[in-house]
Amino acid sequence: MDRIPIVQNDPWLEPFEGTFIEWKELSEQKERELTGGRSLVDFAEGHHYFGLFRDEKGWVLREWAPNATRIFLIGAFNDWKELPEFELQSIGEGNWELRLTPDALKHGDLFALSVYWEGGQGKRIPAWTRWAVQDPDSLIFNAKVWMPENPYEWKNDFSGLTEAPLIYESHVGMAGEEPRIHTYDEFRKNMLPRIKKAGYNTIQLMAVPEHPYYGSFGYHVSSFFAPSSRFGTPDELKALIDEAHRMGMAVIMDLVHSHAVKNEVEGLGRYDGTRYQFFHEGGRGEHPAWDSYCFNYGKPEVLHFLFSNIKYWLDEFRFDGFRFDGVTSMLYFDHGLGKAFSSYTDYFTPNIDYEAIVYFKLANKLIHQIKPNAISIAEEVSGMPGLASPQEDGGLGFDFRMAMGVPDFWIKIIKELKDEEWDVGRIFYELTAHRQDEKVVSYAESHDQALVGDKTIIFRLIDKEMYFSMRKDQPNLTVERGIALHKMLRLATASCAGGAYLNFMGNEFGHPEWIDFPREGNGWSYQHARRIWSIAEDPELRYHWLLDFDRDMIHILREERLLENPEVRWITDNKADQILAFQRGDLLFVFNFNPDKSFEGYGIQMDPSKFRVILSTDAHPYGGQNRIDQDIIYYTLPVSKLSSNHYLRLYLPARTAVVLKKESYKRIR
The missing domain is CATH 3.20.20.80 (Glycosidases)
Structure with missing residues (x-):
């Protein structure tokens, strides 16, 4: 039987392969239950249904509060009073709705909910509110109507990073x-x-x-x-x-x-x-x-809330991930x-x-369905x-x-x-x-x-x-x-x-x-x-x-x-000298962590090649003592004949690091 890739990559996970398969099956089952044959993207649309918004008839407010017995919209527009015309109506499945005329509210109005349940009552900021503000004196929070006459117009398209973050x-x-x-x-x-x-x-x-x-x-x-x-x-x-995004940066x-x-x-x-x-x-x-x-x-309703939250930030604010x-x-x-x-x-x-x-x-899955290049x-x-x-x-x-x-x-x-x-x-x-x-x-x-x-x-x-x-x-x-x-x-x-x-x-x-x-x-x-x-x-x-x-x-x-180059190739770690060297792509990194000893002509075994210094922690612009000559081209040298091991000979001052870049090199035969 073929192993799933995660187990193929790590045979020590073989005893737990059934667990990974179970996770997959459970997530697929939950997705079917949530979406009813639709996509996750369609499921995560709660922010277009719940909360306060306007349609062609006026204002609409919807909230999910299954244990509530009565809910009133209160705010500056009705002197924070529980008035009959501002009472939400139950529309089933724990959802409540209020419809108001276009002139009932305006951008910037403060509001909240007065929620009743068996044996109690409390003021609540709507769960789906898009703007909440705190009074600087009383420190009390209220929701605030966010519906400007001129909604923000996006100026820049950004399809995501094409390089490592x-x-x-x-x-x-x-x-x-x-x-x-x-x-x-x-x-x-x-x-x-x-x-x-x-x-x-x-x-x-x-x-x-x-x-x-x-x-x-x-x-x-x-x-x-x-x-x-x-x-x-x-x-x-x-x-x-x-x-x-205009500057080419993801957020x-x-x-x-x-x-x-x-x-x-x-x-x-x-x-x-x-x-x-x-x-x-x-x-x-x-x-x-x-x-x-x-x-x-x-709980399906909680997943609806959280997944809609993900889609909201990706769509409404064009975030590039989380x-x-x-x-x-x-x-x-x-x-x-x-x-x-x-x-x-x-x-x-x-x-x-x-x-x-x-x-x-x-x-x-939802994130990458919405934005394939999201992080x-x-x-x-x-x-x-x-x-x-x-x-x-x-x-x-x-x-x-x-x-x-x-x-x-x-x-x-x-x-x-x-x-x-x-x-x-x-x-x-x-x-x-x-x-x-x-x-x-x-x-x-x-x-x-x-x-x-x-x-x-x-x-x-x-x-x-x-x-x-x-x-x-x-x-x-x-x-x-x-x-x-x-x-x-x-x-x-x-x-x-x-x-x-x-x-x-x-x-x-x-x-x-x-x-x-x-x-x-x-x-x-x-x-x-x-x-x-x-x-x-x-x-x-x-x-x-x-x-x-x-x-x-x-x-x-x-x-x-x-x-973007996954391989970090170890070259040497001399514990006595405290010298560490590794290569990644065309770059060679050499560290001398020794607090006291500098080394002259220190040998780093490499294939025949030549390098130039592109960064030194000891350079003057970075507060160093400028002991490493960055104008020298460094060639590997054989121990004896050309076919023997080659070494890069470097001056490595104490407590410094140097980055060298490999350059094209024609080997002499």
Whole structure:
């Protein structure tokens, strides 16, 4: 019997082949149940039926609230009173509808629902609302009519990336330098040119759907169809994406379908008076670590809501894909908390939530039916086999998984090992260790390491000296070490990346401050919820060395289309010398992690060839000592006769890395 491709690629999965087949059968069965012979794209049309919109007769409002007994539309237009003409009518299957004349509402009106159920009543922001705003004084949320006279007209077509994603992870609100919340318009005007110049081709926007607590980083969502009004209007977000597309950049967003905020007025918590409308009942419906509710992925109405949400962002805002947050939490009944996952048997247990598996299979199928070139990324820490394998091979169909072990690895060795104890063989293994039938998004650090309570790489390397010794006229060995290693770590991570590379905004130049959103513990200050770009542009400070290096590194990745070449070929890892060398395409990467020893004429065994240096961490523009001559053409030399082994002889200064490009070479016979 022929094995399914995922098992052919990894024979150790053979005992679990039946599980992969079962997942496929379950997803196909669920698709038939949901669509009734139609397509998933047709099924995911809830946003064109539910919510507030206009038709040829006037205004229409529809909501799904099966436990409700009465629902009223209240707002500024009726003095927030429950009037008979604003009462929704039950139309069956838990759905409610209200029809109003064209002059009953207008663009910008505030509104909400007053929902009654047996034994209770509560104000609710409609689940399908497209705009929700918070009063700055009372902090109360209300929905807001979004129906401008002149809807946004898209100016630029964009069919998706044709190269490997180089992702610039961004948060609109903290993307400016002033201690306040910044806007979509400011991001469009100020950040898009900066990202374009830096060479990244994909922007990952965090915190897009509305969330009541700014400090949640957008991961406690309340209104799943409403772009956060903190940053501006829906049309201003569209203009941001439109301009990014004009520049040739894709825009993806963090999609949080792993859980929802517990808030009841401005969220989905007890929306119709029950806990179980959108979420599981009992303990299964509450996340023990996140203080949030967990969706019931087995319920057709919930899948309709979530799949429509996916289609809404892809169609209405023209996003180019998603980074799915909290995938591990969704895959397992215990959310993967405290699990080691040291063998395949740890994955394929009764702990797997098959309903979540089916959700992922259908969600990824839907995404690529709508936009074939869309990007889907799984933030997943357990290492579930098949997660980012094609569905036709038996996998769940994500395009990429996050290589979450890489930043953890860098933090571990920086914290726990002396420089002379760094094992270059282990470094290469950790940077390249991923399933060969999957692609990963590699990164040295993300927003997680920049949050208060943790430390970025540059802060771990330099610590308090960041505040006192970053001027160029202040020699400091700690700072010099930190800058040298910062460049080397990022170059190693990017050059070994398993298909895509990610950087969080500001990390590329070693942003000196952590991220701490306004909260009671800091006096509701915005002091650390921003990015100080000016220090990276100040010629008197060292930060611009890191910024310039990152830009040139990213340029090389793109120019050489390096990440599209899956093979990272090991050349050598001399643990005693701490020399690491590997080849990818026509580029040779050589690292000397030794903190003390420089090597002259160091031999790297290669086929007969010639190389030229295209990047050196030791170059003057990046704060180096310029010890490597970048004008020399390097030829391999035989040990004895021409047919013997050839070696590239290099000068490798301590704590530096060099990138050489192979050039055409005619071998002498």
